[in-house]
Amino acid sequence: MAVVMKPGASEEDIERVVRFVREKYGLRTDVSRGEFQTVIGLIGDEDRVDFERLATLPGVERAYRITSPYRLVSRNFFPEDRVIEIKGVKIGGNNRPVFIAGPCAIESKEQIFRIAREVYEAGADILRGGAFKPRTSVHSFQGLGEEGLEYLAKAGEEYGMPTISEVRSEKHVELVAKYVDILQIGARNMYNQDLIEEAARQKKPILLKRSFGASIEEFLSFAERAVAQGNKDVILCERGILPIGRGRQFTRYSLDLSAVPVIKKETYLPIIVDPSHGTGRRDLIYPMSKAAIAAGAHGLMIEVHYNPDEALSDGPQMIHPRDLKKIIDVCKKIYEINSTEG
Amino acid sequence: MAVVMKPGASEEDIERVVRFVREKYGLRTDVSRGEFQTVIGLIGDEDRVDFERLATLPGVERAYRITSPYRLVSRNFFPEDRVIEIKGVKIGGNNRPVFIAGPCAIESKEQIFRIAREVYEAGADILRGGAFKPRTSVHSFQGLGEEGLEYLAKAGEEYGMPTISEVRSEKHVELVAKYVDILQIGARNMYNQDLIEEAARQKKPILLKRSFGASIEEFLSFAERAVAQGNKDVILCERGILPIGRGRQFTRYSLDLSAVPVIKKETYLPIIVDPSHGTGRRDLIYPMSKAAIAAGAHGLMIEVHYNPDEALSDGPQMIHPRDLKKIIDVCKKIYEINSTEG
Amino acid sequence: MAVVMKPGASEEDIERVVRFVREKYGLRTDVSRGEFQTVIGLIGDEDRVDFERLATLPGVERAYRITSPYRLVSRNFFPEDRVIEIKGVKIGGNNRPVFIAGPCAIESKEQIFRIAREVYEAGADILRGGAFKPRTSVHSFQGLGEEGLEYLAKAGEEYGMPTISEVRSEKHVELVAKYVDILQIGARNMYNQDLIEEAARQKKPILLKRSFGASIEEFLSFAERAVAQGNKDVILCERGILPIGRGRQFTRYSLDLSAVPVIKKETYLPIIVDPSHGTGRRDLIYPMSKAAIAAGAHGLMIEVHYNPDEALSDGPQMIHPRDLKKIIDVCKKIYEINSTEG
Amino acid sequence: MAVVMKPGASEEDIERVVRFVREKYGLRTDVSRGEFQTVIGLIGDEDRVDFERLATLPGVERAYRITSPYRLVSRNFFPEDRVIEIKGVKIGGNNRPVFIAGPCAIESKEQIFRIAREVYEAGADILRGGAFKPRTSVHSFQGLGEEGLEYLAKAGEEYGMPTISEVRSEKHVELVAKYVDILQIGARNMYNQDLIEEAARQKKPILLKRSFGASIEEFLSFAERAVAQGNKDVILCERGILPIGRGRQFTRYSLDLSAVPVIKKETYLPIIVDPSHGTGRRDLIYPMSKAAIAAGAHGLMIEVHYNPDEALSDGPQMIHPRDLKKIIDVCKKIYEINSTEG
Numbered sequence A, B, C, D: 001m002a003v004v005m006k007p008g009a010s011e012e013d014i015e016r017v018v019r020f021v022r023e024k025y026g027l028r029t030d031v032s033r034g035e036f037q038t039v040i041g042l043i044g045d046e047d048r049v050d051f052e053r054l055a056t057l058p059g060v061e062r063a064y065r066i067t068s069p070y071r072l073v074s075r076n077f078f079p080e081d082r083v084i085e086i087k088g089v090k091i092g093g094n095n096r097p098v099f100i101a102g103p104c105a106i107e108s109k110e111q112i113f114r115i116a117r118e119v120y121e122a123g124a125d126i127l128r129g130g131a132f133k134p135r136t137s138v139h140s141f142q143g144l145g146e147e148g149l150e151y152l153a154k155a156g157e158e159y160g161m162p163t164i165s166e167v168r169s170e171k172h173v174e175l176v177a178k179y180v181d182i183l184q185i186g187a188r189n190m191y192n193q194d195l196i197e198e199a200a201r202q203k204k205p206i207l208l209k210r211s212f213g214a215s216i217e218e219f220l221s222f223a224e225r226a227v228a229q230g231n232k233d234v235i236l237c238e239r240g241i242l243p244i245g246r247g248r249q250f251t252r253y254s255l256d257l258s259a260v261p262v263i264k265k266e267t268y269l270p271i272i273v274d275p276s277h278g279t280g281r282r283d284l285i286y287p288m289s290k291a292a293i294a295a296g297a298h299g300l301m302i303e304v305h306y307n308p309d310e311a312l313s314d315g316p317q318m319i320h321p322r323d324l325k326k327i328i329d330v331c332k333k334i335y336e337i338n339s340t341e342g
Helices: A011-025 A109-122 A146-158 A170-179 A193-200 A216-227 A259-266 A275-279 A282-294 A321-341 B011-025 B109-122 B146-158 B170-179 B193-200 B216-227 B259-266 B275-279 B282-294 B321-341 C011-025 C109-122 C146-159 C170-179 C193-200 C216-227 C259-266 C275-279 C282-294 C321-341 D011-025 D109-122 D146-158 D170-179 D193-200 D216-227 D259-266 D275-279 D282-294 D321-341
Strands: A002-005 A028-033 A038-043 A060-064 A084-086 A089-091 A098-102 A126-128 A163-166 A182-185 A206-209 A234-238 A271-273 A299-303 B002-005 B028-033 B038-043 B060-064 B084-086 B089-091 B098-102 B126-128 B163-166 B182-185 B206-209 B234-238 B271-273 B299-303 C002-005 C028-033 C038-043 C060-064 C084-086 C089-091 C098-102 C126-128 C163-166 C182-185 C206-209 C234-238 C271-273 C299-303 D002-005 D028-033 D038-043 D060-064 D084-086 D089-091 D098-102 D126-128 D163-166 D182-185 D206-209 D234-238 D271-273 D299-303
Touching (some): A002 A011, A011 A028, A011 A038, A028 D038, A038 D028, A038 D038, A089 A098, A098 A321, A146 A163, A146 A170, A163 A170, A170 A182, A170 A193, A216 A259, A234 A259, A259 A271, A275 A282, A282 C259, A282 C321, B002 B011, B011 B028, B011 B038, B028 C038, B038 C028, B038 C038, B089 B098, B098 B109, B098 B321, B109 B321, B146 B163, B163 B170, B170 B193, B206 B216, B216 B259, B234 B259, B275 B282, B282 B321, B282 D259, B282 D282, B321 D282, C011 C028, C011 C038, C109 C126, C163 C170, C170 D170, C206 C216, C259 C271, C275 C282, C282 C299, C282 C321, D011 D028, D011 D038, D089 D098, D098 D109, D109 D146, D126 D146, D163 D170, D170 D182, D182 D193, D193 D206, D216 D234, D234 D259, D271 D282, D275 D299, D282 D299, D299 D321
Parallel strands (some): A098 A126, A098 A299, A271 A299, B126 B163, B163 B182, B182 B206, B206 B234, B271 B299, C098 C126, C098 C299, C126 C163, C163 C182, C271 C299, D098 D299, D126 D163, D182 D206, D234 D271, D271 D299
Antiparallel strands (some): A002 A038, A002 A060, A028 A038, A084 A089, B002 B038, B002 B060, B084 B089, C002 C038, C028 C038, C084 C089, D002 D060
C-alpha cells in the first residue's frame, strides 16, 4: 500500500502522513522521493488502514490499497481448487460440468415431478425450482412457499438429484435449508450481507449469484462473507451484467463470460453460468451454454419447462427438456475438447 | 400495449396472436395493417399480460408494455404532492427543503449528543445516525446496534428532532421502528422486497434509497412495493449511480441530479439527495448540495461529525457542523430563488 | 408506431395529435380508446416521424418508434447470409471461422515478415498490422504510417494472405485502401460517420468494430451508414463493452459474447470477435476464443508477436504464434461440433 | 509507481522485475518487503513505463501507474485558472457564467438572424448553430454546410456575439475555422485524436465535449491532446453520461454534475454544461441549468429556437428565447450567491 504525495507537497505534509500512519494504524513507512512526486510505502497489515481517509490529508494526491479486499476466497492464499460434493455430485476443479435444471417456479406437485423426470432423463445433475420468487411487480405470481419446497425435495429424492432453491428473505433461511441441498442467493441479494451470512451458517452449500451491477471484486468480497462464517462450500454464478448503450436492448443482461476464466484465476471456488436469466431469451440459451462451457465454466443452471409457453413465470427464457438434452450433450463434447487440449 | 409483427408475418401468425391474447389474457385487440408491418393493439388491463412471452410467438417482432410498471406512486393517477409530516417537520410539496444530518455511525452516547446539538444549532431538521451498518468488509466497524438506537432516540428528543436510521435486515425492522421516526432502506437493499414491505408495515415513514444500478423506473417500482402495503409516507433518495468509463474515478458514484426533476414529474412522493454517499468526497458536498437544491430536491441528507478524521466510518465524506451551517444557509437562499422565480 | 396518451388526456389533446401527424408527416392514424389510456397508432412511413417531438405535445405520455432504425442491414428485409470473399478467403454464412492475426503495430519489415510467416504456418487466414495507431497518450508509439502499409502488403503477398489495417483518420482512407484488402474502423471511431462513409466508398470490405459504449442497435445503425454507400461487404466485430461495478477491474473490457447470436439474428452481415482488445489479457485469449466460436462467431481477430514482451505496443494482450496455432486448432474442433450438432 | 508481487513470489521473480525496470526503462527501484507481499517502487519518469507489460512478468500481482495520464492540463502543475477571452467574452476563472445559445441546426439566413437577435436580447453571450450535424440516421437533415457557416458568422457580427459551431470531420476543420470563433468537438468525436489535433492547430479556442462513455480521466487525456498542440484555449463541456439500469429511461443521458467541481480541481481549464443534449427534454433544461451553475459551471450551452416544434432537428430539447431569458436571469442570481458565499 502506498500514499502518493502531490508534486508540490511540503516536507511537513510528508511527515504528517508518516506520523499519522504510525500513530493511527501502527504501521511503518518507507519514503521514496521521486523526481516529481514522493511516494510513501506502508508496511504492515493493510486491513487496519482507511485509505479514503488517508487521501484527505493535506498534500496527499492518492492513497492505494494494494492487496485485495478478499483473502479467504483468494487463490493466492489457498491455491487448490475447492470441489464441492453434494450427494455424489461434484462441482469444481477438473470435474465435468454440472447441469442444474428445473422450472423457474414450482407450480404444482405434478409439474415439478414431471420436470424432474424429464430433466433427469435429459442428463441433469441437480434439480432447481423456485418457491419464493423475487418480483419487481406486486401482482406477479410469488411462488408456492413451503408447499413448493416439499414437492421439490420429494421430486429430487424420487430421481436421485440434489436440489436447489432460492432463499430471498432471512426469515425463510431455516425453512429453505430444511428442504433443499443448496441455498441460492439471488443477484438482487448479492449485497445482502445478513442473508448471505445467515444462509452460510446453515452448513449447506451456497450458490451466490453476481449482481448485475457488481464488479468481480465486489462479487468475491461478498463470497468472502459466506466463507468467513466457516462455510467454504460456495458456488459462484455469473448471470449477466447491465447491457450498455442507448436504444433497444436485445437481451435482458449481457452475460459476462470473461468473468469465468478471471474468477478461476482469482479464487478456488467453482463458477457456473446461468444463461437463462443472463439472456432472457430462449433462443440464446443454446449458443451461450456452449460458450460458457468453452470458457471453462464448472456448470450451468438452466430453466426448463415441458410447456414453456404455459409456465407461470419467466416463460420467454424457459426451454423444453428435449432442448436441455441437446445442450447437455454438446456441452459434454466441448468439455472433452477442453480437457484434451488443456 | 401493442404487438408488432415482422414484415413477413403471415395472416396465420397474426391470427395466432389475436387468439392468444383473447384466450390467455381475456383482452380485445385492434389490428392495424401498415404498409410494411402489422401492429396489433391490445385493449384492457395490461397487468394481465406477459409481454416477453408474447414476443416469443411466431411472426412477432416486438411486444410493448405501454403503461408504466408502477401505478400507486404515479402522479398520473394521483396528481397532488404528498407532504409527509414528522413531529412538525414537513417534507415534500412546496415546503422549504429539509436537512437531515448526523454521523455515519453512532459511536457513543457522547458522540451522538454532541453531534445532535451541533447539527441542531447549524439548522438541521432531522437527526440521522447508523446503528446497523452495511459493510463490504467483514472486519469494518458494524455499528452499536440497539444501544446506538437508544442514544439516537434520546438525542433526537433532547433537541426536538425526529430521527432516522438504516434498517439493514428484516430481523431488525421492529427493533429499529421502536426507536426511530423514519426507517431508512439503503441503496444495497433497494431490490429487497421483503425488507421494504416489512418496513412499510411499521406504519412509519420510509426513506428509500435508489440503488446505484437501478433505473428510475425500477426505483419507483420498488417504492410501489411500500405503498402497496398501505403506507404512502415514502421519501425517495437519490445517492448516486455507477460512474462511467475506464481508469481512475474521482468520485465513488455519479450523483444523478436530473433524477430530481424527473421523479418530481413521475410521482407525488418527495425526493431528497444524499451528496455524502453520492460523491464520497468532503470537498464536493458543498457544491453538490447547492446543485441538488437548485434542481428542486425536497431535502438533503448529509453526514456530519465534529471530528471527521476521527470518525469510525466513512471519514472522507463527513463534514464538520460549521460546514453544515454554511450549506444550510446557502441552500435556503437558493430555495428562495427557486420559489420566487418558479 | 404509436402515441400513448396520458390517462387524463382530453379529446382535444387526442385530436391535436391526429391532426399533427396528418399535417406534418402525412400519415393516417388509428385511435384505440382503452379503459385507462388512449393509444393512437400511426400508419405509413415511420422514417418521416420525429418521435421525440411527438412526445412533447400536450396530453402525450410516450411516442413509440416501432421498426428499427436500420433497414439495409436487417435480416428482416434481406434474409440471406452475406458471405464476403477476399482473395479466396470466405467470411460469413456457414463457412468455417476465419482467423485474422498479426501484430498490434507494424514495427519493421523484418518483424511483419517474420510474423506473417509464423501466423501463416499457425493457420491464420488474414494478416493484420497497425500502421496508424489510435492512442490515448501523445507520447506513445504512433505507428510507421505508409512505410508500414507497404511492408504489410508485401508480407501478405509473400504468404498469400489478404491484409487488414486500421484507418483512423479520413485523410488516410485512400492511402490505406491503396495497400490493404480490408479497411478497419476502430471502436473509438464507430460513431464517426464521415470516416465510415469515406471508407465504404473505397469499394473494399470494411471491418467495423463496436464501440465499448454502444448498444447493438447503435452498432447496426452505423453499419447501415456503410451499406448506404452501396457497399455490403461489412464485417462486424465485437471487442468488449465497458466493465461494470466499482473497484479493481480484471479485464480492460467485458467481451459481450451474447452479441454474437443476437447480431446473427438481426443482420445477414458476418460477426467476428476480437478477444485481444476485448480482454487486454494474454491468458484470457485462449478461453475467450473458444467461447466466441462456440457462440457462433464467424471468425477471430488476434494480436500475435514472436516476442510479446518486446512488442512496441499492447504487449500484455499479444500472444506467441505457437499459442495461435493451439487456438486455431481447438476452434476448428469446436466449429466442427457446432456444424454437426446444429 | 509501484509493482506489487504476489504473496508467494520468489527472490528470482523480484530480481527479474528490478532488472527489467532498470534495463528496459532506465529507472531505479526501491524494494519494500512487507509481511505478506513485496512492493517494488519505481523512481524516475513514469511515462517511459508500460504498466500492463510489467503486470505480465512472473510473480507480479499488479503494476500501478501513480501520476495521472495528463500533465499539461493538470492543475497540479499549472495552478492558475485559464481565462479564455473571445471578442471580449471571458470564460473561466471567477468570471460570471457565459451563456452560449442558438439553434441546433442553422436552417436559413432568416432563422439564424432572428434567433441571434432573440438570444442576444435574452442575454446570451455567444451564438451557436450547427452547419454539419452528426446523425445516427442517414436520412435526417445533415445541415447547410458552408452556407450555414456564412449566415452564422454574419449573424454573430450583427449582434456582436462570438460564434461556435461543431466540426465533425477533419476535412471541414479549416472551413469551419474560417467562419467561427470557437471550434466545437462533439461527444462522439471525443476519442478522435486526429480531429482534436487538427482543430487545436487552428489557433482558435476549442470546445471539447465529454463522450457519454468516458471517465473524467479519459476526458482530460484527450483535452491534453489539444493542449499538446500548443493551444491552451480549451473549454470543456459536460453533456451527460449513459443512463443506468433496465427499462424505460426518462432522459437521453444522465447529466454528471459532480464532474463540474471535480474538473475544476483537476484542471485549470473552464468547464461548462450542456443541459439540452444532457437531458434531451425541454422541461428539464430550467432545473438542470440552475443546478449546473450552483455546482460551479463556468457557463451553459443551450439550444434555442423561436418555434421549437418546427425546428428541423432536436425539437424536443429546444427552448423558446423567453425561457432562455428566464434561465439566464435566475442563473445570474445563483452565481451571485456562489460568489458571495464562496
